[in-house]
Amino acid sequence: MQGWIIPPPKKPTKNKLEFESERTAKVRWLVRYGYLKSGPIKEALLKVPREDFIPDDYRDYAYLEVPLPLPGERATISCPHSYPLFYEPLGLAQGHRFLEIGLGSGYGTAVAREVVGAEGLVVSVEIDPITFEFARQNLDAAGYRDIVLVQGDGGLGYPELSPYDRISVTAACRAIPPPLTEQLAIRGRLIAPVFKDAGQDLVVLERGAQGIQKRKVSEVLYVSLRGIYG
Numbered sequence: 001m002q003g004w005i006i007p008p009p010k011k012p013t014k015n016k017l018e019f020e021s022e023r024t025a026k027v028r029w030l031v032r033y034g035y036l037k038s039g040p041i042k043e044a045l046l047k048v049p050r051e052d053f054i055p056d057d058y059r060d061y062a063y064l065e066v067p068l069p070l071p072g073e074r075a076t077i078s079c080p081h082s083y084p085l086f087y088e089p090l091g092l093a094q095g096h097r098f099l100e101i102g103l104g105s106g107y108g109t110a111v112a113r114e115v116v117g118a119e120g121l122v123v124s125v126e127i128d129p130i131t132f133e134f135a136r137q138n139l140d141a142a143g144y145r146d147i148v149l150v151q152g153d154g155g156l157g158y159p160e161l162s163p164y165d166r167i168s169v170t171a172a173c174r175a176i177p178p179p180l181t182e183q184l185a186i187r188g189r190l191i192a193p194v195f196k197d198a199g200q201d202l203v204v205l206e207r208g209a210q211g212i213q214k215r216k217v218s219e220v221l222y223v224s225l226r227g228i229y230g
């Protein structure tokens with residue numbers, strides 16, 4: 001996690017009420033700084049307890065703006081502002097069929113599940129078997145049992161349940177993996193960090209009837225995509 005200063009591991013001390021108040025303060029901060037606008041994304045961020053998706057030794061830092069280490073190879077839970085940063089330009093909304101590449105802790109997956117609601121669908125793919133198992137247990141403990149969890153190379157997407165209205169890639173790629181573009185519905189949107197020169201651009205791609213449009217949202221810093229498109 002080059003570029004980020006990760007706080008030292010320590011035994012957790014905070015209680016549920018302290019986390020709840022940090023969560024509310026964080027959501028207010030995200031609104032104030034313009035990251036968060038949509039009502040359903042705001043409700044989801046207020047509802048999902050981020051601290052329950054973080055290993056014990058880093059749990060007290062749940063609402064700090066840093067990515068935190070997860071079990072597995074090079075896996076992290078992204079910093080709190082990453083979720084509206086991705087889901088707002090994606091226009092994630094009720095009823096969407098959503099595919100996530102990079103399950104990580106399962107936190108972003110749970111937030112997406114809340115946003116798309118009962119008529120929507122959430123599928124998430126994780127390449128690292130240890131990270132996958134950590135997320136699976138977190139989601140199960142939090143009561144999210146209707147998410148399709150897949151262990152494998154997300155660069156290949158998950159054609160079995162395609163097309164998807166929205167796709168989020170949470171690891172940085174050299175170029176957007178072609179199978180993901182193919183699994184995007186017409187008028188669907190995909191967001192991904194893409195390597196550019198020495199950094200990464202967060203790019204939104206929209207599939208219109210006439211072809212694909214791309215735009216840059218911001219500059220970001222994410223762990224690299226693994227697998228055949230890594």
Ligand SMILES: C[S@@+](CC[C@H](N)C(=O)[O-])C[C@H]1O[C@@H](n2cnc3c(N)ncnc32)[C@H](O)[C@@H]1O
Nearest residue numbers: 075077102104105108126127153154225226227
């Ligand atoms: C920044 S983390 C994801 C954070 C996650 N959204 C969360 O809320 O915790 C990126 C994840 O992508 C996973 N990853 C990397 N390459 C992948 C691939 N080809 N397919 C699926 N997952 C991949 C990593 O193992 C890591 O767990």
